[in-house]
Amino acid sequence: MYICICQAVTDLDIHQAARNGAKTLKDLRRDLQVSVDCGRCASCARKCLKSANEDFSERLQLSASA
Numbered sequence: 001m002y003i004c005i006c007q008a009v010t011d012l013d014i015h016q017a018a019r020n021g022a023k024t025l026k027d028l029r030r031d032l033q034v035s036v037d038c039g040r041c042a043s044c045a046r047k048c049l050k051s052a053n054e055d056f057s058e059r060l061q062l063s064a065s066a
Contacts (some may be wrong), residue, residue: 003034003035003041003044003045003048004033004034004035004037004041004045005041006036006037006041007028007032007033007034007036007037009028009032009033009041011032011044011048011052013032014028014032014034014045014048014049014052015048015052015055017032017052017058018049018053019052019056020051022049023049023053024043024049025045025046025049027049028045028049045046
């Protein structure tokens with residue numbers, strides 16, 4: 001799903017950015033140019049990044065316990 005229409009950034013792009021270390025909207029702006037044009041995607045991008053980081057943390061915990 002597209003999160004930032006202006007820059008054609010999808011939720012998968014944000015998940016990849018999270019795997020690469022993105023933690024904040026500022027990181028997404030730097031890496032993907034999210035929210036640099038109209039800014040309407042900022043809250044959705046922030047939520048998507050939070051979800052991606054939570055998913056990534058859960059996977060790390062599961063693999064560490066296995």
